[in-house]
Amino acid sequence: MADISMVINGREVRGSVEDRTLLVHFLREHQGLTGTHVGCDTSQCGACVVHVDGKAVKSCTMLAAQASGSEVTTIEGLAKDGHLHPVQAAFKEHHGLQCGFCTPGMIMAAVDMIRRYPGGLDEKTVRAELEGNICRCTGYHNIVKAVLAASEAMSKPAVAA
Amino acid sequence: MYQTTYHRPSSVAEAVRMLGEAADGKFLGGGQTLIPTMKQRLAAPSDVIDLRHIAELKGITVSGRDVRIGAGTTHEEVANHSGLAAVCPAICYLAGHIGDPHVRHMGTIGGSISNNDPAADYPSAMLALNAMIHTSKRALSADEFFTGLFGTALDEDEIVTAVSFTAPEKAGYAKFPNPASRYALTGVFVAKRPEGVRVAVTGAGEDGVFRATAIENALSRSFEPSVLDGIAMPADGLMSDIHASAEYRANLIVVMAKRAVQAANG
Numbered sequence: 001m002a003d004i005s006m007v008i009n010g011r012e013v014r015g016s017v018e019d020r021t022l023l024v025h026f027l028r029e030h031q032g033l034t035g036t037h038v039g040c041d042t043s044q045c046g047a048c049v050v051h052v053d054g055k056a057v058k059s060c061t062m063l064a065a066q067a068s069g070s071e072v073t074t075i076e077g078l079a080k081d082g083h084l085h086p087v088q089a090a091f092k093e094h095h096g097l098q099c100g101f102c103t104p105g106m107i108m109a110a111v112d113m114i115r116r117y118p119g120g121l122d123e124k125t126v127r128a129e130l131e132g133n134i135c136r137c138t139g140y141h142n143i144v145k146a147v148l149a150a151s152e153a154m155s156k157p158a159v160a161a
Numbered sequence: 162m163y164q165t166t167y168h169r170p171s172s173v174a175e176a177v178r179m180l181g182e183a184a185d186g187k188f189l190g191g192g193q194t195l196i197p198t199m200k201q202r203l204a205a206p207s208d209v210i211d212l213r214h215i216a217e218l219k220g221i222t223v224s225g226r227d228v229r230i231g232a233g234t235t236h237e238e239v240a241n242h243s244g245l246a247a248v249c250p251a252i253c254y255l256a257g258h259i260g261d262p263h264v265r266h267m268g269t270i271g272g273s274i275s276n277n278d279p280a281a282d283y284p285s286a287m288l289a290l291n292a293m294i295h296t297s298k299r300a301l302s303a304d305e306f307f308t309g310l311f312g313t314a315l316d317e318d319e320i321v322t323a324v325s326f327t328a329p330e331k332a333g334y335a336k337f338p339n340p341a342s343r344y345a346l347t348g349v350f351v352a353k354r355p356e357g358v359r360v361a362v363t364g365a366g367e368d369g370v371f372r373a374t375a376i377e378n379a380l381s382r383s384f385e386p387s388v389l390d391g392i393a394m395p396a397d398g399l400m401s402d403i404h405a406s407a408e409y410r411a412n413l414i415v416v417m418a419k420r421a422v423q424a425a426n427g
Protein backbone atom coordinates (compact mmCIF):
# COMPACT_ATOMS: atom_id res chain seq x y z
CA MET A 1 0.00 0.00 0.00
CA ALA A 2 1.12 3.55 -0.68
CA ASP A 3 0.36 6.45 1.63
CA ILE A 4 -0.28 9.41 -0.60
CA SER A 5 -1.27 13.03 -0.22
CA MET A 6 -2.14 15.66 -2.76
CA VAL A 7 -4.09 18.85 -3.15
CA ILE A 8 -7.23 18.26 -5.19
CA ASN A 9 -9.21 21.32 -6.28
CA GLY A 10 -7.56 23.33 -3.51
CA ARG A 11 -8.29 20.78 -0.78
CA GLU A 12 -5.52 18.75 0.88
CA VAL A 13 -6.35 15.04 0.79
CA ARG A 14 -4.60 11.94 2.13
CA GLY A 15 -5.16 8.32 1.35
CA SER A 16 -3.76 4.84 1.51
CA VAL A 17 -4.10 3.03 -1.81
CA GLU A 18 -2.71 0.01 -3.59
CA ASP A 19 0.43 1.02 -5.44
CA ARG A 20 -1.21 0.00 -8.74
CA THR A 21 -4.16 2.38 -8.26
CA LEU A 22 -4.49 4.75 -11.19
CA LEU A 23 -5.01 8.44 -10.46
CA VAL A 24 -8.41 8.31 -12.18
CA HIS A 25 -9.58 5.55 -9.84
CA PHE A 26 -8.31 7.43 -6.81
CA LEU A 27 -10.32 10.47 -7.92
CA ARG A 28 -13.50 8.60 -8.79
CA GLU A 29 -13.62 5.81 -6.24
CA HIS A 30 -11.77 7.19 -3.24
CA GLN A 31 -12.62 10.88 -3.58
CA GLY A 32 -16.07 10.57 -5.16
CA LEU A 33 -15.03 12.93 -7.97
CA THR A 34 -16.85 11.11 -10.74
CA GLY A 35 -16.73 14.00 -13.21
CA THR A 36 -13.46 12.56 -14.53
CA HIS A 37 -14.40 9.72 -16.90
CA VAL A 38 -12.80 6.56 -18.24
CA GLY A 39 -13.55 6.07 -21.92
CA CYS A 40 -10.94 3.54 -23.01
CA ASP A 41 -8.26 1.23 -21.71
CA THR A 42 -5.60 2.22 -24.23
CA SER A 43 -4.74 5.79 -23.09
CA GLN A 44 -6.18 7.27 -26.27
CA CYS A 45 -9.58 8.89 -25.62
CA GLY A 46 -8.83 11.76 -23.20
CA ALA A 47 -12.09 11.44 -21.21
CA CYS A 48 -9.89 11.22 -18.09
CA VAL A 49 -7.88 14.43 -18.59
CA VAL A 50 -7.13 16.41 -15.41
CA HIS A 51 -4.44 18.96 -14.60
CA VAL A 52 -1.47 17.85 -12.52
CA ASP A 53 0.71 20.75 -11.40
CA GLY A 54 -0.99 22.92 -13.99
CA LYS A 55 -0.62 20.62 -17.00
CA ALA A 56 -3.19 18.43 -18.75
CA VAL A 57 -2.46 14.72 -18.32
CA LYS A 58 -4.39 11.49 -18.76
CA SER A 59 -5.30 10.40 -15.24
CA CYS A 60 -5.71 6.82 -16.50
CA THR A 61 -2.03 6.79 -17.46
CA MET A 62 -0.57 7.87 -14.13
CA LEU A 63 -0.50 6.03 -10.82
CA ALA A 64 -2.06 7.83 -7.87
CA ALA A 65 1.31 7.32 -6.16
CA GLN A 66 3.04 9.20 -8.99
CA ALA A 67 0.75 12.17 -8.32
CA SER A 68 1.47 12.21 -4.59
CA GLY A 69 2.74 15.65 -3.61
CA SER A 70 1.11 17.30 -6.61
CA GLU A 71 -1.72 19.73 -7.13
CA VAL A 72 -4.57 18.23 -9.10
CA THR A 73 -7.47 20.07 -10.71
CA THR A 74 -10.49 18.16 -11.98
CA ILE A 75 -13.62 19.31 -13.79
CA GLU A 76 -15.26 19.78 -10.37
CA GLY A 77 -12.65 22.41 -9.52
CA LEU A 78 -13.32 24.79 -12.43
CA ALA A 79 -16.54 26.59 -11.47
CA LYS A 80 -16.04 29.30 -8.85
CA ASP A 81 -18.73 30.62 -6.50
CA GLY A 82 -21.51 29.01 -8.51
CA HIS A 83 -20.30 30.53 -11.79
CA LEU A 84 -19.25 28.30 -14.67
CA HIS A 85 -15.66 28.64 -15.88
CA PRO A 86 -15.61 30.54 -19.23
CA VAL A 87 -14.78 27.29 -21.06
CA GLN A 88 -17.74 25.51 -19.44
CA ALA A 89 -19.98 28.46 -20.30
CA ALA A 90 -18.77 28.38 -23.93
CA PHE A 91 -19.49 24.64 -24.26
CA LYS A 92 -23.01 25.30 -22.98
CA GLU A 93 -23.56 28.31 -25.22
CA HIS A 94 -22.20 26.68 -28.39
CA HIS A 95 -23.71 23.26 -27.79
CA GLY A 96 -20.26 21.67 -27.58
CA LEU A 97 -21.63 18.38 -26.30
CA GLN A 98 -24.27 15.78 -26.96
CA CYS A 99 -24.06 12.76 -24.62
CA GLY A 100 -21.49 14.60 -22.50
CA PHE A 101 -19.22 11.64 -21.86
CA CYS A 102 -16.13 13.22 -23.41
CA THR A 103 -16.95 16.69 -22.10
CA PRO A 104 -15.01 16.80 -18.80
CA GLY A 105 -11.83 15.75 -20.62
CA MET A 106 -12.53 18.11 -23.51
CA ILE A 107 -12.98 21.04 -21.14
CA MET A 108 -9.86 20.25 -19.12
CA ALA A 109 -7.91 19.90 -22.39
CA ALA A 110 -9.36 23.20 -23.65
CA VAL A 111 -8.44 25.09 -20.47
CA ASP A 112 -4.88 23.78 -20.79
CA MET A 113 -4.76 24.64 -24.49
CA ILE A 114 -5.92 28.22 -23.92
CA ARG A 115 -3.26 28.60 -21.21
CA ARG A 116 -0.56 27.47 -23.67
CA TYR A 117 -1.71 29.86 -26.43
CA PRO A 118 -2.06 33.20 -24.67
CA GLY A 119 -1.88 34.94 -28.05
CA GLY A 120 -5.08 33.25 -29.18
CA LEU A 121 -6.10 30.21 -31.21
CA ASP A 122 -7.30 29.45 -34.72
CA GLU A 123 -9.43 26.57 -35.91
CA LYS A 124 -6.54 24.55 -37.33
CA THR A 125 -4.59 24.77 -34.07
CA VAL A 126 -7.61 23.80 -31.96
CA ARG A 127 -8.26 20.74 -34.12
CA ALA A 128 -4.62 19.65 -33.93
CA GLU A 129 -4.49 20.24 -30.17
CA LEU A 130 -7.60 18.09 -29.66
CA GLU A 131 -5.70 15.09 -31.01
CA GLY A 132 -5.81 13.40 -27.60
CA ASN A 133 -9.55 13.81 -27.02
CA ILE A 134 -12.07 11.63 -28.81
CA CYS A 135 -15.76 12.51 -29.16
CA ARG A 136 -18.14 9.95 -30.63
CA CYS A 137 -21.13 12.30 -30.88
CA THR A 138 -20.54 15.84 -32.01
CA GLY A 139 -18.24 15.58 -35.00
CA TYR A 140 -16.09 18.13 -33.11
CA HIS A 141 -17.50 21.14 -34.93
CA ASN A 142 -19.22 22.77 -31.97
CA ILE A 143 -16.42 21.77 -29.62
CA VAL A 144 -13.99 23.71 -31.81
CA LYS A 145 -16.40 26.67 -31.88
CA ALA A 146 -16.71 26.58 -28.09
CA VAL A 147 -12.94 26.49 -27.55
CA LEU A 148 -12.41 29.41 -29.96
CA ALA A 149 -15.17 31.43 -28.25
CA ALA A 150 -13.75 30.70 -24.79
CA SER A 151 -10.23 31.63 -25.89
CA GLU A 152 -11.58 34.91 -27.25
CA ALA A 153 -13.61 35.63 -24.09
CA MET A 154 -10.65 34.84 -21.82
CA SER A 155 -8.23 37.08 -23.71
CA LYS A 156 -10.46 40.13 -23.11
CA PRO A 157 -9.48 42.09 -20.03
CA ALA A 158 -12.01 41.49 -17.25
CA VAL A 159 -14.54 44.30 -17.06
CA ALA A 160 -15.57 45.45 -13.61
CA ALA A 161 -19.22 44.68 -12.96
CA MET B 162 -3.07 -4.14 -13.79
CA TYR B 163 -1.23 -6.66 -11.61
CA GLN B 164 0.12 -5.67 -8.19
CA THR B 165 3.32 -3.67 -8.14
CA THR B 166 5.35 -1.66 -5.65
CA TYR B 167 6.06 2.00 -6.32
CA HIS B 168 9.41 3.65 -5.46
CA ARG B 169 10.49 7.26 -5.73
CA PRO B 170 14.28 7.70 -5.74
CA SER B 171 15.90 11.13 -5.85
CA SER B 172 19.17 10.20 -7.54
CA VAL B 173 20.35 7.93 -10.36
CA ALA B 174 22.48 5.91 -7.93
CA GLU B 175 19.49 5.32 -5.64
CA ALA B 176 17.31 4.30 -8.61
CA VAL B 177 19.91 1.77 -9.78
CA ARG B 178 20.16 0.34 -6.26
CA MET B 179 16.36 0.03 -5.99
CA LEU B 180 16.19 -1.81 -9.28
CA GLY B 181 18.92 -4.16 -8.10
CA GLU B 182 16.89 -4.99 -4.98
CA ALA B 183 13.65 -5.62 -6.89
CA ALA B 184 12.65 -9.11 -8.04
CA ASP B 185 11.59 -7.91 -11.48
CA GLY B 186 11.64 -4.13 -11.45
CA LYS B 187 11.28 -1.55 -14.18
CA PHE B 188 12.16 2.11 -14.42
CA LEU B 189 9.18 4.42 -14.87
CA GLY B 190 9.82 7.53 -16.99
CA GLY B 191 6.72 9.44 -18.06
CA GLY B 192 4.76 6.18 -18.00
CA GLN B 193 3.15 6.87 -21.38
CA THR B 194 4.21 3.49 -22.71
CA LEU B 195 4.80 1.48 -19.54
CA ILE B 196 1.48 2.27 -17.77
CA PRO B 197 -0.69 1.40 -20.81
CA THR B 198 1.31 -1.82 -21.18
CA MET B 199 0.78 -2.64 -17.49
CA LYS B 200 -2.94 -1.86 -17.82
CA GLN B 201 -3.12 -4.41 -20.65
CA ARG B 202 -1.23 -6.89 -18.41
CA LEU B 203 1.45 -7.14 -21.11
CA ALA B 204 3.98 -6.02 -18.50
CA ALA B 205 3.84 -6.92 -14.82
CA PRO B 206 6.90 -5.50 -13.07
CA SER B 207 7.14 -6.37 -9.36
CA ASP B 208 8.41 -2.85 -8.72
CA VAL B 209 8.31 0.44 -10.59
CA ILE B 210 11.06 2.95 -9.93
CA ASP B 211 9.86 6.45 -10.76
CA LEU B 212 12.56 8.58 -12.41
CA ARG B 213 10.50 11.79 -12.48
CA HIS B 214 11.92 13.20 -9.25
CA ILE B 215 15.60 12.92 -10.14
CA ALA B 216 16.93 16.42 -10.76
CA GLU B 217 20.08 15.22 -12.57
CA LEU B 218 17.94 13.75 -15.39
CA LYS B 219 16.23 17.05 -16.21
CA GLY B 220 16.89 19.96 -18.48
CA ILE B 221 18.29 21.06 -21.81
CA THR B 222 21.61 22.83 -22.29
CA VAL B 223 22.73 24.41 -25.53
CA SER B 224 26.24 25.86 -25.74
CA GLY B 225 27.19 27.02 -29.18
CA ARG B 226 25.99 24.12 -31.33
CA ASP B 227 26.46 21.48 -28.63
CA VAL B 228 23.19 20.18 -27.27
CA ARG B 229 22.54 18.02 -24.24
CA ILE B 230 19.03 16.87 -23.33
CA GLY B 231 18.44 15.18 -19.97
CA ALA B 232 16.65 11.82 -20.25
CA GLY B 233 13.80 13.02 -18.04
CA THR B 234 13.00 15.97 -20.31
CA THR B 235 9.42 15.80 -21.58
CA HIS B 236 8.40 15.97 -25.22
CA GLU B 237 6.65 19.26 -24.44
CA GLU B 238 9.85 20.79 -23.02
CA VAL B 239 11.85 19.78 -26.10
CA ALA B 240 9.11 21.09 -28.42
CA ASN B 241 9.10 24.54 -26.78
CA HIS B 242 12.77 25.16 -25.94
CA SER B 243 13.86 28.38 -27.64
CA GLY B 244 17.61 27.67 -27.37
CA LEU B 245 17.17 24.31 -29.04
CA ALA B 246 14.87 25.78 -31.70
CA ALA B 247 17.64 28.26 -32.58
CA VAL B 248 20.16 25.52 -33.48
CA CYS B 249 18.06 22.46 -34.36
CA PRO B 250 14.37 23.28 -34.91
CA ALA B 251 13.77 19.85 -36.48
CA ILE B 252 13.97 18.09 -33.12
CA CYS B 253 11.50 20.58 -31.59
CA TYR B 254 9.14 19.93 -34.50
CA LEU B 255 9.51 16.17 -34.00
CA ALA B 256 8.80 16.37 -30.26
CA GLY B 257 5.78 18.61 -30.86
CA HIS B 258 4.23 15.98 -33.13
CA ILE B 259 4.49 13.01 -30.77
CA GLY B 260 1.05 11.72 -29.77
CA ASP B 261 -1.07 14.48 -28.23
CA PRO B 262 -0.56 17.34 -25.73
CA HIS B 263 -1.32 15.17 -22.69
CA VAL B 264 1.16 12.50 -23.73
CA ARG B 265 3.76 15.21 -24.43
CA HIS B 266 3.33 16.63 -20.91
CA MET B 267 4.45 13.31 -19.40
CA GLY B 268 6.45 11.31 -21.96
CA THR B 269 10.25 11.69 -21.91
CA ILE B 270 13.04 11.38 -24.44
CA GLY B 271 14.80 8.81 -22.22
CA GLY B 272 11.68 6.64 -22.07
CA SER B 273 11.10 6.88 -25.79
CA ILE B 274 14.58 5.81 -26.85
CA SER B 275 14.83 3.11 -24.14
CA ASN B 276 11.62 1.62 -25.45
CA ASN B 277 12.76 1.83 -29.12
CA ASP B 278 9.29 1.24 -30.52
CA PRO B 279 9.72 0.64 -34.29
CA ALA B 280 7.18 3.45 -34.92
CA ALA B 281 8.52 5.97 -32.38
CA ASP B 282 9.79 9.32 -33.60
CA TYR B 283 12.89 10.04 -31.48
CA PRO B 284 15.03 7.03 -32.51
CA SER B 285 15.23 8.42 -36.07
CA ALA B 286 16.47 11.78 -34.79
CA MET B 287 19.10 10.16 -32.56
CA LEU B 288 20.43 8.05 -35.42
CA ALA B 289 20.41 10.82 -38.04
CA LEU B 290 21.95 13.37 -35.65
CA ASN B 291 24.68 10.85 -34.75
CA ALA B 292 23.79 11.45 -31.10
CA MET B 293 25.60 10.02 -28.09
CA ILE B 294 23.40 8.24 -25.55
CA HIS B 295 24.70 8.72 -22.01
CA THR B 296 23.78 6.14 -19.39
CA SER B 297 24.47 5.40 -15.75
CA LYS B 298 27.34 3.18 -16.96
CA ARG B 299 28.78 4.54 -20.22
CA ALA B 300 28.22 6.55 -23.38
CA LEU B 301 27.19 4.91 -26.65
CA SER B 302 26.64 6.18 -30.16
CA ALA B 303 23.06 5.90 -31.45
CA ASP B 304 24.36 3.35 -34.01
CA GLU B 305 25.46 1.12 -31.11
CA PHE B 306 22.47 1.89 -28.87
CA PHE B 307 19.55 0.78 -31.08
CA THR B 308 19.82 -2.98 -31.63
CA GLY B 309 16.52 -3.97 -33.25
CA LEU B 310 12.77 -4.13 -32.65
CA PHE B 311 12.19 -2.73 -29.13
CA GLY B 312 15.87 -3.58 -28.57
CA THR B 313 18.64 -1.44 -27.11
CA ALA B 314 22.13 -2.05 -25.77
CA LEU B 315 20.89 -1.17 -22.24
CA ASP B 316 21.42 -3.61 -19.39
CA GLU B 317 18.43 -4.28 -17.13
CA ASP B 318 19.76 -1.93 -14.42
CA GLU B 319 21.11 0.77 -16.74
CA ILE B 320 19.48 4.20 -16.91
CA VAL B 321 19.68 6.56 -19.85
CA THR B 322 20.75 9.85 -18.28
CA ALA B 323 21.01 12.16 -21.31
CA VAL B 324 21.51 12.43 -25.04
CA SER B 325 23.95 14.82 -26.68
CA PHE B 326 24.74 15.90 -30.22
CA THR B 327 26.25 18.70 -32.21
CA ALA B 328 23.59 20.53 -34.16
CA PRO B 329 24.08 19.93 -37.89
CA GLU B 330 24.11 22.62 -40.57
CA LYS B 331 20.53 21.67 -41.49
CA ALA B 332 18.03 19.08 -40.33
CA GLY B 333 14.45 18.15 -41.10
CA TYR B 334 11.84 15.61 -40.05
CA ALA B 335 8.73 14.47 -41.88
CA LYS B 336 6.33 11.78 -40.76
CA PHE B 337 3.28 10.21 -42.24
CA PRO B 338 1.34 9.65 -39.02
CA ASN B 339 -0.94 6.72 -38.50
CA PRO B 340 -4.21 8.65 -38.46
CA ALA B 341 -5.42 6.91 -35.28
CA SER B 342 -2.34 6.67 -33.07
CA ARG B 343 -0.10 9.46 -34.51
CA TYR B 344 2.87 7.08 -34.33
CA ALA B 345 4.91 7.11 -37.53
CA LEU B 346 3.58 4.92 -40.34
CA THR B 347 6.87 6.09 -41.81
CA GLY B 348 9.03 8.95 -40.61
CA VAL B 349 12.34 10.23 -41.99
CA PHE B 350 14.90 12.45 -40.25
CA VAL B 351 17.66 14.03 -42.37
CA ALA B 352 20.75 15.81 -41.03
CA LYS B 353 23.24 17.62 -43.27
CA ARG B 354 26.83 18.26 -42.25
CA PRO B 355 29.86 19.31 -44.33
CA GLU B 356 31.11 15.70 -44.26
CA GLY B 357 27.83 14.25 -45.55
CA VAL B 358 24.16 13.60 -44.92
CA ARG B 359 22.65 11.07 -42.50
CA VAL B 360 19.13 9.80 -43.09
CA ALA B 361 17.25 7.64 -40.56
CA VAL B 362 13.91 5.95 -41.11
CA THR B 363 11.38 5.00 -38.44
CA GLY B 364 8.00 3.28 -38.64
CA ALA B 365 9.01 1.17 -41.62
CA GLY B 366 11.77 -1.30 -40.73
CA GLU B 367 11.04 -4.82 -39.43
CA ASP B 368 14.05 -4.39 -37.13
CA GLY B 369 13.16 -0.87 -36.07
CA VAL B 370 14.93 2.34 -36.97
CA PHE B 371 17.59 2.17 -39.74
CA ARG B 372 19.73 4.37 -41.98
CA ALA B 373 18.82 4.67 -45.65
CA THR B 374 22.25 4.69 -47.28
CA ALA B 375 21.04 5.05 -50.89
CA ILE B 376 19.22 8.24 -49.90
CA GLU B 377 22.22 9.43 -47.84
CA ASN B 378 24.53 9.03 -50.84
CA ALA B 379 22.21 10.90 -53.19
CA LEU B 380 21.64 13.76 -50.73
CA SER B 381 25.35 14.02 -49.98
CA ARG B 382 25.82 14.87 -53.68
CA SER B 383 23.09 17.48 -53.68
CA PHE B 384 20.82 18.36 -50.76
CA GLU B 385 17.70 18.87 -52.85
CA PRO B 386 14.44 16.85 -52.92
CA SER B 387 14.74 16.39 -56.70
CA VAL B 388 17.88 14.20 -56.45
CA LEU B 389 15.61 11.53 -54.93
CA ASP B 390 13.33 11.43 -57.98
CA GLY B 391 14.67 8.24 -59.52
CA ILE B 392 15.36 6.43 -56.24
CA ALA B 393 13.29 3.35 -55.33
CA MET B 394 13.70 1.80 -51.88
CA PRO B 395 13.53 -2.00 -51.74
CA ALA B 396 10.55 -3.40 -49.80
CA ASP B 397 12.72 -6.20 -48.33
CA GLY B 398 12.96 -5.93 -44.56
CA LEU B 399 10.08 -3.46 -44.28
CA MET B 400 6.95 -4.03 -42.18
CA SER B 401 3.64 -5.13 -43.66
CA ASP B 402 0.61 -4.80 -41.41
CA ILE B 403 -3.05 -3.77 -41.49
CA HIS B 404 -2.00 -0.14 -41.87
CA ALA B 405 0.33 -0.41 -44.85
CA SER B 406 2.18 -2.93 -47.01
CA ALA B 407 5.96 -3.06 -47.23
CA GLU B 408 5.78 -1.69 -50.80
CA TYR B 409 3.69 1.27 -49.65
CA ARG B 410 6.15 2.00 -46.85
CA ALA B 411 9.06 1.75 -49.31
CA ASN B 412 7.43 4.46 -51.39
CA LEU B 413 6.64 6.55 -48.30
CA ILE B 414 10.31 6.56 -47.27
CA VAL B 415 11.26 8.45 -50.44
CA VAL B 416 8.28 10.80 -50.16
CA MET B 417 9.00 11.57 -46.49
CA ALA B 418 12.73 12.00 -47.23
CA LYS B 419 11.88 14.63 -49.86
CA ARG B 420 9.60 16.46 -47.42
CA ALA B 421 12.24 16.30 -44.71
CA VAL B 422 14.83 17.85 -47.05
CA GLN B 423 12.34 20.52 -48.02
CA ALA B 424 11.72 21.28 -44.34
CA ALA B 425 15.48 21.37 -43.66
CA ASN B 426 16.05 23.81 -46.54
CA GLY B 427 13.34 26.06 -45.09
Ligand SMILES: Cc1cc2nc3c(=O)[nH]c(=O)nc-3n(C[C@H](O)[C@H](O)[C@H](O)COP(=O)(O)OP(=O)(O)OC[C@H]3O[C@@H](n4cnc5c(N)ncnc54)[C@H](O)[C@@H]3O)c2cc1C
Pocket residue numbers: 042043044187188189190191192193194195196197212232233258259260261264267268269270271272273275276278280281282283315319320321322342343344345
Ligand atom coordinates in the same frame (compact mmCIF):
# COMPACT_ATOMS: atom_id res chain seq x y z
C1 LIG C 1 -1.87 7.91 -26.99
C2 LIG C 1 -0.38 7.85 -27.17
C3 LIG C 1 0.18 8.28 -28.37
C4 LIG C 1 1.56 8.21 -28.57
N1 LIG C 1 2.06 8.64 -29.77
C5 LIG C 1 3.38 8.58 -30.00
C6 LIG C 1 3.93 9.06 -31.23
O1 LIG C 1 3.25 9.59 -32.11
N2 LIG C 1 5.27 8.94 -31.41
C7 LIG C 1 6.09 8.42 -30.44
O2 LIG C 1 7.29 8.35 -30.66
N3 LIG C 1 5.60 7.98 -29.27
C8 LIG C 1 4.27 8.06 -29.02
N4 LIG C 1 3.78 7.62 -27.81
C9 LIG C 1 4.72 7.09 -26.80
C10 LIG C 1 5.28 8.23 -25.94
O3 LIG C 1 6.16 9.03 -26.69
C11 LIG C 1 6.02 7.73 -24.69
O4 LIG C 1 6.18 8.87 -23.89
C12 LIG C 1 7.39 7.14 -24.89
O5 LIG C 1 7.38 6.12 -25.83
C13 LIG C 1 7.91 6.53 -23.60
O6 LIG C 1 8.39 7.53 -22.78
P1 LIG C 1 8.02 7.58 -21.25
O7 LIG C 1 8.89 8.59 -20.64
O8 LIG C 1 6.56 7.77 -21.13
O9 LIG C 1 8.51 6.15 -20.75
P2 LIG C 1 7.84 4.98 -19.89
O10 LIG C 1 6.54 4.59 -20.47
O11 LIG C 1 7.86 5.36 -18.47
O12 LIG C 1 8.91 3.84 -20.12
C14 LIG C 1 9.06 3.17 -21.36
C15 LIG C 1 10.17 2.12 -21.21
O13 LIG C 1 11.46 2.73 -21.07
C16 LIG C 1 12.05 2.43 -19.81
N5 LIG C 1 12.65 3.69 -19.34
C17 LIG C 1 12.01 4.89 -19.15
N6 LIG C 1 12.90 5.86 -18.87
C18 LIG C 1 14.13 5.26 -18.88
C19 LIG C 1 15.47 5.75 -18.68
N7 LIG C 1 15.73 7.04 -18.44
N8 LIG C 1 16.49 4.85 -18.76
C20 LIG C 1 16.23 3.54 -19.03
N9 LIG C 1 15.01 3.04 -19.24
C21 LIG C 1 13.97 3.88 -19.18
C22 LIG C 1 10.93 1.88 -18.95
O14 LIG C 1 11.42 0.95 -18.01
C23 LIG C 1 10.04 1.23 -19.97
O15 LIG C 1 10.50 -0.05 -20.31
C24 LIG C 1 2.41 7.68 -27.55
C25 LIG C 1 1.86 7.25 -26.34
C26 LIG C 1 0.48 7.33 -26.15
C27 LIG C 1 -0.09 6.87 -24.84
Ligand code: FES
Pocket residue numbers: 037038039040041042043044045046047048049058059060061
Ligand atom coordinates in the same frame (compact mmCIF):
# COMPACT_ATOMS: atom_id res chain seq x y z
S1 FES D 1 -9.61 6.87 -20.21
FE1 FES D 1 -9.18 6.99 -22.33
S2 FES D 1 -7.32 8.14 -22.29
FE2 FES D 1 -7.73 7.91 -20.20
Ligand code: FES
Pocket residue numbers: 096097098099100101102103134135136137138
Ligand atom coordinates in the same frame (compact mmCIF):
# COMPACT_ATOMS: atom_id res chain seq x y z
S1 FES E 1 -20.54 14.34 -26.56
FE1 FES E 1 -20.77 12.19 -26.62
S2 FES E 1 -18.69 11.55 -26.80
FE2 FES E 1 -18.52 13.63 -27.00
